Amino acid sequence: MYFNYEVPEEFKWFPESRYGLFIHWGPYALTGRGEQALFRDHMNQREYEKMACGWNPQNYDPREWAAFCREAGFKYACLTTRHHDGYCLWDCKVTDYTSMRQAPHRDFVREYVEAFREAGLKIGLYYSWCDWRIPAYYEGPGKDQEKWDEMQQYIWKQVEELCTGYGKIDYFFFDGVWPRNAEDLKSRSLVEKMRQWQPSIMINNRLGFSTDPAQLLEHGGGNEEGDFGTPEHNVNPEGRLWEACRVSYWRWWGYHSGERFQETERLLDTLCTCASEGGNLILNVGPDADGRIPEEFRRRALEIGGWLKKYGEAVYGNDGGSMTEALTYGFQTIKGNDLYLIFRFWDGKTKFVLPDLTSGVVSAELMGTGEKLKFEKKGDDLILYGLPEKTEEPLFPVIKIECSTRPDTNSWGRQRLWEGDPGRVADWAREQRGSGLWTSI
Template identity: 40%
Template sequence: MHKQRSDDVYEQRLERIKWFRDARFGMFIHWGLYAIPARGEWVRSMERMSIEDYQTYFDEFDPLRYQPRVWAQLAKEAGMKYAVLTAKHHDGFCLFDSQYTEYKATNTPAKRDLVREFVEAFREEGLKVGLYYSLLDWHHPDYPAYGDRQHPMRDHPDYREVQHEFPRYVDYMHAQVEELLSGYGRIDIMWFDFSYPGFSGEAWRATELVNKVRALQPHILIDNRLGGDMHAEHPVAYAGDFAGPEQGVPRHPVTDELARRLPWESCITLNNSWGYHAQDWRYKTAQDVIRTLVNCVSKNGNLLVNVSPTAKGEIPQKAQSILREVGEWLLRNGESIYGCGEAVDQPKPEWGRYTQREHILYAHLMEQVIGHVSLEGLRGKIKKARVLADGSEVVITPFWNVAVDSFDGPDDIFMNFGYPAQETYPLPDPRDTVIALELKQV
């Protein structure tokens, strides 16, 4: 059988993912029955709730304040370019009107297809839409329970002898994915979660699944959680289009075995919980989000920030406030994020980070410097320098006192916000002041 060349597969992935690499910033939305107990999305597993225990949340689920257009407008105000919603999480509850289960939002007091409303609202705002789908299912009778690593009934003696027809569950899972990708219009991302020992790769019939997904929506992006190794020189079909680190940012750009840069997306929570947790007020600041976004882009990555709507369907006001502040920063500095990536010829500076698009190098100043700011290796390479937020000129100058001492190299140059250049000027934006350095083109 003819094996497709490694560089062909790599180029095809890059073509599919071009919009994603330009977008850089997205919204993750974890929402479901678990918003009612309000102790996170793993509550059923952590507290070993039976189906009967959990049923009370199904019986009362009625998000009367769910207005997906409000969510979409918030994402747009935050400067986000795409959003991913949990169509089905590990508890097996479906936010969409699936014909393959009764365990769905349309059978709760809500009586609404919440996924359809989501995709329509976000598309109207010009945002790309993605759907998260859990490969696990703690509600389905054919998903193995006793002895599993995380099933709520993993150590319940009544489940010790229960027989499961796992292939029947996989059929169900495939059917639901086909349903999502054939009944809701264009879907831009299929975000699968997650594989673990014994339940990975072809246990999901992953090659077959991915072939179905691409047949239905050839443009779609698929994450890397079906179990394949996308870092391999010859990745399997289900290896994915982008890597998905969680709750952290890699130290370096993500690469494959040939050292080629790979697309990736770090997903993080805005507080410390994915699903709504009423007692979790440990929110990250807007500065935290801005600097994490810059960190990701400086390594050719995206940032997907999670919000956790309440049982009533509202995104908490604290989360809204943080995201709007991020959006205010992006309104003035987004040029240094969208369509940008790694500054391959520049080491990480001591005062912050670089991002780059073509011949514009963006210096992200995140640390107050005493005196003027060192630009390592850029002597004679800068055509002009401007504060990105307001367009004001930045002074480019040699070291101020070479007659006494100098700690710059022969290829270094300095910048500052005014004269005398050796004085200390407070950063115009202490969260991240961005300087656009237009480089001379050879």
Template identity: 60%
Template sequence: MGSQRRSVPHDWEWFTKGRYGAFLHWGPYAELGRGEQALFREHLDQREYEERACRWNPQQFDPRQWAYVIKKAGMKYACFTTRHHDGYCLWDTQYTDYSSARQAPGRDFVQEFVDAFRAEGLRIGLYYSWADWRVPAFFDGPDRDPEGWEAMRRYMHGQVEELLTKYGRIDHFFFDGAWPRSYTELGSPELLRRMRQLQPHILINNRLGAADPGQGSHADGGEGAGERSDMGDFGTPEHRIAAEADRLWESCQVTTWRLWGYAYGERWKPADAWLDLLCECAETGDGGGGNLLLNVGPQPDGQLPAPFVERALEIGRWLDIHGEAVFDTDGGSLTEFVTRGRQTMKGNCLYLIIRFWDGRPELRLADLTSPVRSVTLLTTGQPLAFERQGEDLLIRGLPAERPTSLFPVIKIECEGRPETNAWGKQRLWSGDPRRIAEWARTRGTTVFVGGGPERL
């Protein structure tokens, strides 16, 4: 629990320090208003969808406004869907006329996104789908259609090269939709080598195809579906948080109940649920925690939905005060703290992120063995009285009213790196059960009140 942060190359430090990014799922599917996959999930007429997509012309798209909101929200990078599974391209690609540059908008949306977000100092990520639901060869594969498959592979590789040569430095690249193809069929090893030649510093995700043809990969990054676990620089658990011990990871999550693309009538999660995802990513796993890539599906006209803006800015204001407990942290969960909230660490400091504020003036933190220098209610800047009782720390003077509508944070500065005992390192339903037996033995050995000397 709470081990030192994993070592990463210098060019990737921005990712581990940044912690929090925006995922932007946008394309002509937004006009349907039923998420990003309505074409397939409702098996719509391909030609009708294509005709409608070619007429799509979002007049209110202003990426400068997007970038302003994302920056104010406290996010450090953003990943934009350049082409989703419907095949429509949001840049001026030479490989097809099915793009925002050649159809009604007459605009290179990727260029506009990159320019606006870079101007705000945000790191640039690009999403690219292997799959194209319009092209039979992708699903027939090399065995059934070798000539068509080879053309498709050249198309995919060529488009990725375009994206890495037309827009300057790209920091983050997110592949998706490899199913049902294997990494050898996709030519992932060759393409990754070329990508690193073009952009040596780039971070590439793990959705690069199955280990064997026919196994496919799943939207959660391939776990249990044959994905090559040793490929890619970072893992991408989807709709869940799952630490990876040996590489970086980034949980991609929606701000709504389910869909990634814009959907009329979708329900929005509250701001505290978004913030809890971010804090859980920061806390989870050894080696320094993980990142949160939090999604929004912009409206068909190009504007960010008002519920997203409202909640994102609320979290941004919280991060203005409490950001040191999230950004550039070393992971957390040092002691058992589930009954109160979450923990993160940085250097000599332990941060208590209080999800459940009980309004009582005293908080007992068990199993922190390190000597403590100071305790501060970070939310208000108020110094708090504290007392050491063995391996317990009693913190006093807490206000009755929750000092923020989101999560109050207590900062504990220790004389050295925060340390814990066996109870902190071993949790409920894990570790050595003998420690629980010894603890139970302090009461007695029977099922009767008082413990008694008699045994069961």
């Protein structure tokens, strides 16, 4: 219904935010084939390296990115500092494969952190454990211990640089742990160091603690540790802080020429699904090779941003709220004594029945217009009257219900279709029509 676990004080910004921007950007954008082109297309390593070292985006303007991020309603962002191709977007001291040592001669991470911090946005950094260029990562500690130790020191030093060179970092997103595990990487010890460098940092769950190879492979790591879960390409609520990582294309994270974007309604649907289940959405964009955010993404994100300007209180800082069975119409969220009904569609009926609401009701309002709605309670049913046949809202209309207490539900709301006690379904059918196979008409 709504989350009931304790959130440490230093992490409370995370559920308050609910909506973040993931930015997959690096020299792979030059291929126009997503962030994994080096491996997926079996590109020649030397040719890719030459291409990457010559990459020099002229339109990278992180202040413009940050302004867009704010306008679109995002509350935090996460930049890929190094993806699986190994190219570093900062002034790394343990390799020359960096934006500072190669063609740009710029520390892209520093520019991003400063711009987004100035804009009042929380700062996230993504880092890939793996580096497709380096055999030792895939051979592991048992093949050539000296090379493995060098690889491990390389990882640790890079993470240290990111955690100590850029001021306060709010959030760190590891990825790509396969085929290594936490013992190989000594990730628990690294996390302890990270908490010394950044005492209030949130660290995700892709740390390699699972011993199940299939779980290590899925989404880059197991779910046993870390401060928050990171379901990828799906919405999978956990009994703690969690964040669904979703693409705005149909598949890819990095820039992919010709790829289709999901429509605004689908992206907003995902945000509302996460919010109603008590989780966050981090929605991805892949800027092009020159540092420009694709116009199709801009349009969709700004449409959602406009919706959030009107209805953001139903999303930001909510406590979830997938409470009653009125799911066919859309979503529910809860904040304090308020219940928000987010409608995927408006069916034109002037009466709406919300079942299974045990709390008393003080008022009902059609948000966006502020129109007060007539209502009555019949048992656990809330009946709203006088709804307009059409609304002016082009996306998802929202009704705000002020309750006399924290919104609550009955057993039907707590136990949904395909779950709970099957006996209640049998009792319901028996009480209302008996147990025969034939109609009673």
